[in-house]
Amino acid sequence: MQAIAGFSWWAAVFLSPVVREATLGNLGPVAVAVFDIPLFVMASAIAAFGVKAAAVVSTAWTGIVAVALAGYATVTTEAGWGVLGMGAATVGSLIALCLVLLGRVPTAWIIRGPFAFRPAIPRPTAATHVVSTFGQIVLFWGFFLAVIPFTVAFLEQRWAVALPFPSFAPPVGVTVLVLASALGISAAVAMSTLGDGTPLPSAMPNHLVIAGPYRWIRNPMAAAGILQGAAVGVILQSWLVVAYAVVGSLVWNYVVRPLEESDLEERFGEEFRQYRDAVRCWVPRVWRTRSHKR
Incomplete structure (x- = not known):
């Protein structure tokens, strides 16, 4: 698929001045094609037959081109759509490389080291966990909802790939951000006060929390984070920030959530x-229990 997409793109580059300018700016297409066609298109095609060396070459070249093109676009404000295309190709190349070399995508690697699932050290009072949780909120929200979105929005403008938003978008975004933040804070408070732990993977709750927002959905903090990210994108009128939130939701749902729920099942078993059978992951449903925590 990557080889076909690369071949199609190069055909469009030479046939359409619009595509050439949007993806390469003022770079000479022939000079770029001399390297990119054999190292990206042809190497991807050869890698499709399981040739490991070709997969390594294609992935390395794609990453180099993506970084170089991003630098070029940031300086010149040209070839922004090319950066996005090569960024997507880099992700695809990395996934393909894992499949060729390992036969799978090693998602379990993300929960190693400081991100490994470990129960928090029990505390005599919940105050310590509450303070730690709010410290985490400040740190993570500041990074994922401010630093990254503002950087992405800046690059979106610099690369000239911004798209128009309706005038009512910012107020709607502010409303969603406030509501989502309230959901996230209430879930964090429930986890730290009733679970004897924090939301951080390395200091997870020692009790299964089924109170507060956890009565309605299994992962209220994840839902809040996704909505917050999308809301910030709408406020900044940045479709790339909204896309960042959507991609984050997919990664969380299909990569992180299965690992987290496997750990919870191992620790809490039938409970x-x-x-899990009574409460949905995303769609709220009433679930009654006699206890606030276990």
Whole structure:
């Protein structure tokens, strides 16, 4: 698929001045094609037959071109759409490389080291966990909802790939951001006060929390984070920030959530299985229990 997409793009570059200018700016297409066609298009095609060396070459070249093109676009404000295309190709190349070399995408690697799932050290009072949780909120929200979105929005403008938003978008975004933040804070408070732990993977709750927002959906903090990211994108009128939130939701749902729920099932057994069967992940549903925590 990558080889076909690369071949199609190069055909469009030579046939359409619009595509050439949007993806390469003032770079000479022939000079770029001399390297990119054999190292990207042809190498991707050869890698499709399981040739490991070709997969390594294609991935390395794609990453180099993506970084170089991003630098060029940031300086010149040209070839912004080319940066996005090569960025997507880099992600695809990395996934393909894992499949060729390992036969799978090693998603479990993300929960190693400081991100490994470990229960928090029990505390005599919940105050310590509450303080730690709010410290985490400040740190993570500041990075994922401010630093990254503002950087992405700046690059979006610099690369000239911005798209128009309706005038009512910012007020709607502010409303969603406030509501989502309230959901995230209430979930964090419930986890730290009732779970004897924090939302951080390395200091997870020691009790299964089924109170507060956890009565309605299994992952209210994740839902809040996704909505917050999308809301910030709408406020900044940045479709790339909205896309960043959507991609984050997909990664969380298909990569992080299965690992997290496997850990919860291992630690809490039948109690978690009953909770999982009774409460949906995304769509709220009423679930009654006699206890606030276990």
